[in-house]
Amino acid sequence: MAWDKGLRMLVCYTDSTLALHLVQGETNIWHHYAAIIHNTNELLAKNRSIQLVHQLREGNAVADYFAKHGASGSHVWLEFVEPPPGIIPL
Secondary structure: OOOOOOOOEEEEEEOOHHHHHHHHOOOOOOOOOHHHHHHHHHHHHOOOEEEEEEOOHHHOHHHHHHHHHHHHOOOOOOOOOOOOHHHOOO
16 A cells, blocks of 8 residues: 555554564464465565564554554455544544
8 A cells, every 4th residue: 555655665663573573584384374474575575665663552552543443343444544533632
């Protein structure tokens, strides 16, 4: 989505050190999420400037809000043009 919108330099924050280790380390082909990890690594290997950064959940309340919002919804993809009302106080 970012590439389609012309964004060429991205910083992706995650509160999961496990996710970072899975993407940045060696992956066992039999790992439960091997296909997702492989697809992520293919995207990261393309000619783009993408930085992966660990951020504590407490340090990024907006990302935590969206993670909880996504986990509780039934949408496969949801794009916001404006921030939802719950984000404003954060």
